[in-house]
Amino acid sequence: xxxxxxxxxxxxxxxxxxxxxxxxxxxxxxxxxxxxxxxxxxxxxxxxxxxxxxxxxxxxxxxxxxxxxxxxxxxxxxxxxxxxxxxxxxxxxxxxxxxxxxxxxxxxxxxxxx
Amino acid sequence: xxxxxxxxxxxxxxxxxxxxxxxxxxxxxxxxxxxxxxxxxxxxxxxxxxxxxxxxxxxxxxxxxxxxxxxxxxxxxxxxxxxxxxxxxxxxxxxxxxxxxxxxxxxxxxxxxxxxxxx
Numbered sequence: 680x681x682x683x684x685x686x687x688x689x690x691x692x693x694x695x696x697x698x699x700x701x702x703x704x705x706x707x708x709x710x711x712x713x714x715x716x717x718x719x720x721x722x723x724x725x726x727x728x729x730x731x732x733x734x735x736x737x738x739x740x741x742x743x744x745x746x747x748x749x750x751x752x753x754x755x756x757x758x759x760x761x762x763x764x765x766x767x768x769x770x771x772x773x774x775x776x777x778x779x780x781x782x783x784x785x786x787x788x789x790x791x792x793x
Numbered sequence: 794x795x796x797x798x799x800x801x802x803x804x805x806x807x808x809x810x811x812x813x814x815x816x817x818x819x820x821x822x823x824x825x826x827x828x829x830x831x832x833x834x835x836x837x838x839x840x841x842x843x844x845x846x847x848x849x850x851x852x853x854x855x856x857x858x859x860x861x862x863x864x865x866x867x868x869x870x871x872x873x874x875x876x877x878x879x880x881x882x883x884x885x886x887x888x889x890x891x892x893x894x895x896x897x898x899x900x901x902x903x904x905x906x907x908x909x910x911x912x
Contacts, residue, residue, distance in 0.1 A: 709898075710898045714902070719802070720904060721799075721902045727899060729897060729898040771900070781840040782886075782900055784837070784838035787836045
């Protein structure tokens with residue numbers, strides 16, 4: 680059981696380039712999330728999805744787009760990368776059963792924009 | 794919008810002693826869930842403990858317990874008998890539980906507290 684898998688693990692982009700981060704979960708979870716982690720700022724929510732075909736903005740959505748065409752996948756896109764988007768990105772998923780099931784996280788993607 | 798605040802950027806504790814990490818949150822919702830996550834240097838996020846807002850009893854998981862003060866919107870984590878393996882970044886998190894609300898399912902984290910354990 681793989682859980683939550685993020686690809687790629689590392690990436691270096693030049694300013695202005697585009698890329699897509701893929702998150703895949705095999706737990707049949709309804710909810711999926713994308714976060715960025717920067718020193719001293721914790722995990723900030725970029726976008727999230729509460730089901731296939733739905734997405735919602737988080738705290739820091741500017742410069743990012745997402746899609747949830749399939750329940751098991753949640754894609755994060757950077758259309759024109761900027762140095763300010765250098766960060767560690769985490770994907771997470773959860774199933775909101777009664778009792779508040781916790782979120783399961785991927786291993787993170789370290790992105791550097793030069 | 795819900796916010797989560799961890800006012801202690803860093804904490805330290807001697808091995809075998811007790812330490813408490815603070816977390817406060819702001820919400821107008823009545824139905825929500827609170828979590829503490831641990832992030833060791835490996836970057837993997839690990840659930841430590843969870844608390845449902847409708848439960849008055851404080852959650853406990855072995856050496857980890859919480860002090861949940863709903864009226865004060867406070868959710869602190871107590872680590873007893875601290876071990877070297879407890880050294881990590883700790884995050885407090887809030888998830889909305891109001892079905893149909895605009896923030897339903899949104900999971901918000903605090904800034905984190907780095908815990909150092911001295912032998």
